[in-house]
Amino acid sequence: MTILPYTADLQHEWNAFVAQARQATFLFDRRFLDYHADRFTDASLLVYDDGQLVALFPANYDEAERTVWSHQGLTYGGLLTTPAATQTRVLRAMHEVMVYCRDVIGAHHLCYKAIPYIYSAQAAQEDLYALHRAGARLTSRGASTAVSHLHPLPMRTLRKRGMRKALSHGLTIAEAAANDRTTIDAYWQVLSDVLRSHHGVTPVHTADEMQLLMERFPDQIRLFVVRSADAVVAGVWVFDTPHVAHTQYIAASEEGRAQGALDLLLAHLCTERYADKAYVDFGISTERGGEYLNEGLIFQKEGFGGRTVCYDSYTVNLLSPRIDTMAENGSDAPVEIKEVKFLDIKAITNSFQPLLSQTISDVVEGGWYLLGSYNKRFEASFADYVGTRHCVLCGNGLDALRLILLAYRQLLGWQEGDEVIVPANTYIASILAIRQAGLTPVAVEPHPDTCLIGADACREAITSRTRAIMPVHLYGRICPDMDAIMALAHDHGLRVVEDAAQAHGALLRGRRAGALGDAAGFSFYPGKNLGALGDAGCVTTSDEALARMVRAIANYGSHQKYVHDYEGINSRTDELQAAVLSVKLPRLDHDNAHRRLMARRYIDGITHPDIILPSWPDDERENVWHIFPIRTPRRDALQRYLADAGVQTLIHYPIPPYRQQAMQGRLTGHFPITDQIHAQELSLPISPLITPQEVDHVITLINTFR
Numbered sequence: 154m155t156i157l158p159y160t161a162d163l164q165h166e167w168n169a170f171v172a173q174a175r176q177a178t179f180l181f182d183r184r185f186l187d188y189h190a191d192r193f194t195d196a197s198l199l200v201y202d203d204g205q206l207v208a209l210f211p212a213n214y215d216e217a218e219r220t221v222w223s224h225q226g227l228t229y230g231g232l233l234t235t236p237a238a239t240q241t242r243v244l245r246a247m248h249e250v251m252v253y254c255r256d257v258i259g260a261h262h263l264c265y266k267a268i269p270y271i272y273s274a275q276a277a278q279e280d281l282y283a284l285h286r287a288g289a290r291l292t293s294r295g296a297s298t299a300v301s302h303l304h305p306l307p308m309r310t311l312r313k314r315g316m317r318k319a320l321s322h323g324l325t326i327a328e329a330a331a332n333d334r335t336t337i338d339a340y341w342q343v344l345s346d347v348l349r350s351h352h353g354v355t356p357v358h359t360a361d362e363m364q365l366l367m368e369r370f371p372d373q374i375r376l377f378v379v380r381s382a383d384a385v386v387a388g389v390w391v392f393d394t395p396h397v398a399h400t401q402y403i404a405a406s407e408e409g410r411a412q413g414a415l416d417l418l419l420a421h422l423c424t425e426r427y428a429d430k431a432y433v434d435f436g437i438s439t440e441r442g443g444e445y446l447n448e449g450l451i452f453q454k455e456g457f458g459g460r461t462v463c464y465d466s467y468t469v470n471l472l473s474p475r476i477d478t479m480a481e482n483g484s485d486a487p488v489e490i491k492e493v494k495f496l497d498i499k500a501i502t503n504s505f506q507p508l509l510s511q512t513i514s515d516v517v518e519g520g521w522y523l524l525g526s527y528n529k530r531f532e533a534s535f536a537d538y539v540g541t542r543h544c545v546l547c548g549n550g551l552d553a554l555r556l557i558l559l560a561y562r563q564l565l566g567w568q569e570g571d572e573v574i575v576p577a578n579t580y581i582a583s584i585l586a587i588r589q590a591g592l593t594p595v596a597v598e599p600h601p602d603t604c605l606i607g608a609d610a611c612r613e614a615i616t617s618r619t620r621a622i623m624p625v626h627l628y629g630r631i632c633p634d635m636d637a638i639m640a641l642a643h644d645h646g647l648r649v650v651e652d653a654a655q656a657h658g659a660l661l662r663g664r665r666a667g668a669l670g671d672a673a674g675f676s677f678y679p680g681k682n683l684g685a686l687g688d689a690g691c692v693t694t695s696d697e698a699l700a701r702m703v704r705a706i707a708n709y710g711s712h713q714k715y716v717h718d719y720e721g722i723n724s725r726t727d728e729l730q731a732a733v734l735s736v737k738l739p740r741l742d743h744d745n746a747h748r749r750l751m752a753r754r755y756i757d758g759i760t761h762p763d764i765i766l767p768s769w770p771d772d773e774r775e776n777v778w779h780i781f782p783i784r785t786p787r788r789d790a791l792q793r794y795l796a797d798a799g800v801q802t803l804i805h806y807p808i809p810p811y812r813q814q815a816m817q818g819r820l821t822g823h824f825p826i827t828d829q830i831h832a833q834e835l836s837l838p839i840s841p842l843i844t845p846q847e848v849d850h851v852i853t854l855i856n857t858f859r
């Protein structure tokens with residue numbers, strides 16, 4: 154497809170296309186579009202396919218705002234196409250138009266006010282689909298009231314009474330000719346008075362412009378007035394389009410109102426003058442971009458049997474990468490997979506656009522960057538999601554765990570060197586949190602099948618100094634033994650602190666990770682199932698005293714500004730990150746469900762005899778598959794083989810914490826199961842965006858590994 158900007162020498166070609174377009178109305182005739190050209194910078198485009206004109210895009214450009222408007226000066230606007238246009242052609246045309254607006258015009262945004270379906274010869278909305286593919290946001294929704302002659306509703310008695318009253322006062326209806334300036338001026342006066350006194354505005358047009366338009370389009374633009382014996386008391390312009398009679402600038406003077414002039418006028422339009430149209434559109438009956446109904450208007454319009462038709466405006470962020478891919482074909486097109494990323498964080502971020510950038514700029518413009526409304530809102534919604542009474546945001550996942558332990562030390566008087574039981578095969582953060590709270594980590598072996606700790610292993614590790622157990626829902630799976638661990642802790646007076654940093658959204662018998670123990674630490678590191686665009690973390694708990702203490706310690710040990718009760722730390726989530734998390738949280742369950750489907754696909758597909766697959770829980774909701782961990786004695790060779798084929802994998806984790814330099818002499822014991830896990834584990838690509846084709850590609854590679 155190719156795009157040409159509109160120039161005056163294309164006027165004939167443009168108008169000929171409009172006349173046979175699916176959305177043919179005089180509103181898109183150049184003689185209508187151009188009458189106020191001095192007010193706007195024209196950015197109208199013509200779209201050609203194989204040299205054939207296939208679409209028009211009437212538009213204006215606001216350079217200061219870097220915005221292309223599809224409808225400035227119009228009631229609505231959008232892509233005009235032939236009746237034969239298909240969904241794929243409209244998608245491609247919209248794509249070309251957007252790329253042109255971005256690359257040639259230099260626009261950053263496109264505001265698109267779609268043509269309501271009632272104006273089209275065919276009820277079809279391919280352009281709305283294309284807007285969706287471009288990531289457009291609905292920015293306002295005006296609801297007009299239109300009487301449908303195809304699906305009529307009865308007219309209310311009150312309106313009929315008003316009409317009879319008007320007749321009894323001797324009111325009459327007349328059409329004003331385009332050269333009847335006296336009548337035009339008389340009605341313009343009525344209209345201007347009403348707009349000023351009731352709405353505080355002036356008409357967009359001038360009386361001169363309306364007269365000019367009537368002269369140019371005598372068959373399409375008509376003025377009807379209601380007269381009393383000596384004055385014009387009401388009136389309306391009607392835009393007569395092929396399917397719809399659209400009313401513009403309707404008003405009545407005080408006298409006209411009292412005598413039922415509008416009832417007479419509207420009844421005349423609906424039941425006589427335009428009874429052969431599919432619709433009589435009474436225009437928008439909402440205020441503030443569709444926020445609420447204008448009661449006075451709607452009451453009267455509904456009385457004629459009006460129905461709702463939406464006048465929607467969408468905003469497209471032309472800088473979004475979606476613009477480049479919006480017209481690409483879907484999954485049944487054969488694609489050659491050259492590489493599979495372990496986790497494409499950039500693509501995940503982009504999949505939340507344009508809302509994400511919009512929200513970030515809201516925060517930037519709001520001017521409040523720490524401990525503000527975005528923190529509050531996310532804490533409330535995450536607590537609600539997890540099912541705890543409290544959520545306290547903090548700097549990261551390590552801090553979340555450390556804060557819980559520090560808070561318990563204050564509340565329960567735990568001493569330096571008291572012990573916390575933790576799995577030996579966890580990520581080192583769990584153990585660092587314990588050490589940094591002045592406590593002693595006691596590592597226990599996990600179950601070899603699940604890589605998760607059980608109650609039996611914990612029981613054996615309990616001493617007189619044990620104060621807590623920290624189960625880690627590693628790889629995204631909740632420790633299946635949580636109930637037994639809770640019972641064990643209860644028997645010994647221990648606290649259970651979940652490390653839920655890999656298990657956002659996992660569910661065990663109806664309760665989520667983070668709501669199973671006494672408290673839990675979450676990380677929102679970018680790569681987690683719910684990730685920020687930087688560091689963030691939180692504590693969830695239903696223990697009010699603990700939540701208060703965590704909040705105080707995270708805030709320099711202070712409950713009250715400049716009063717410091719404890720030696721606290723500084724650990725907070727930026728408002729920016731809290732806002733990002735609020736945008737992403739609503740999609741977490743959906744993303745986790747996709748991970749689950751992809752995990753199932755790996756498990757069903759991989760048949761190589763040297764590979765041990767992760768087990769599938771009885772209830773699939775127990776695992777959110779943060780990681781898809783396989784095990785094989787030939788791990789390093791398999792990883793090299795996959796890397797050569799363009800498949801990224803990782804090892805979680807290559808060195809167990811107790812063998813790390815940093816832990817020498819600080820974490821003792823023999824851990825053969827842990828050693829074996831660390832020697833054999835390989836994490837395959839899994840993410841909310843990984844495609845079944847990519848997973849199948851990895852499966853085929855693994856099954857043919859020799």
Ligand SMILES: *Cc1c(COP(=O)(O)O)cnc(C)c1O
Nearest residue numbers: 549550551580582583654676678
């Ligand atoms: C990511 C992670 C953490 C630490 O989170 P950060 O936000 O990086 O500090 C703690 N425990 C486990 C199991 C993790 O995976």
